[in-house]
Amino acid sequence: MKKMQNVTIKGTKEGIVLHLNDQCSYHALKAELKHKLLAHSSLEDEESPIIAVKIQLGNRYLTPEQEEEIKSLVRAQRNLVVDEIISNVITKEAAAKAKLENEIVSATVIVRSGQVLKVEGDLLLVGDVNPGGTVIANGNIFVMGNLRGIAHAGYNGRRDAVVVASNMVPSQIRIADCLNRAPDHYAKQDRHEMECAYIDSSNHIIIDRLQVLKHLRPNITRLRGGF
Known part of the structure; x- marks a missing residue:
């Protein structure tokens, strides 16, 4: 049986979109994200251009601290910058x-x-x-x-x-x-x-x-x- 991916990386004209599974645990999500970002970064060299990353959270809510952790994982890789984090969930205050x-x-x-x-x-x-x-x-x-x-x-x-x-x-x-x-x-x-x-x-x-x-x-x- 094929294991479900918690992180899917897709390239677009504007950069990269990270689709993050909203059903798995945050710990599992973070571990897989770190692994895949490292693998992706190994394919780039120091002369590669800066790539904008959009992060799709689906129905997952991240605390400000978790959101910063996800951003830090992306920014730690060569040539990647976080452009936007998109979630279907909003806070009571925002609603x-x-x-x-x-x-x-x-x-x-x-x-x-x-x-x-x-x-x-x-x-x-x-x-x-x-x-x-x-x-x-x-x-x-x-x-x-x-x-x-x-x-x-x-x-x-x-x-x-x-x-x-x-x-x-x-x-x-x-x-x-x-x-x-x-x-x-x-x-x-x-x-x-x-x-x-x-x-x-x-x-x-x-x-x-x-x-x-x-x-x-x-x-x-x-x-x-x-x-």
Whole structure:
């Protein structure tokens, strides 16, 4: 009967992928990994280029100490560097953070001058953002009212985030690290058509009709029915 391999080494265009069995003991896994890395390293010479290594853990969870041990085994071999460790398992803290980032937070308020409303996920605001008021979300921002203040969507770097408003007359819009101050004609009139702001392919924030999101961001919201 053929013995099951706890470590499988596969070469790719980007480097090497180590697939680690998630059913065996950690001790057995570490021993086999060390043996196979030594065998692989013996085939390389000092002139060999640096090789990036991705480590696939499957459904195995490693403590920070175990993760560092695995990295050290790889780094101890000639020309190998750890590029990434990938696991299907996440900690409770990471799961809680992901839950927050994917929530739709609704609020029925008026954000007045000097006030800041900030959420980790998407923000659905039924109310106005007055001049001097600020709304911030790690996800998308939907304002069912007048947006006359500042809106910052995707504040942690989500460039696919959008800002939507029933009346889009902002003093400033930010999406991720992009910034757009509203043109003068926006400040001088009410625009009674729902509009959206998004980052286009040229890395600029564009304000357009809401309907364009059906094509640009088809999965923009988890609300039933979408837009």
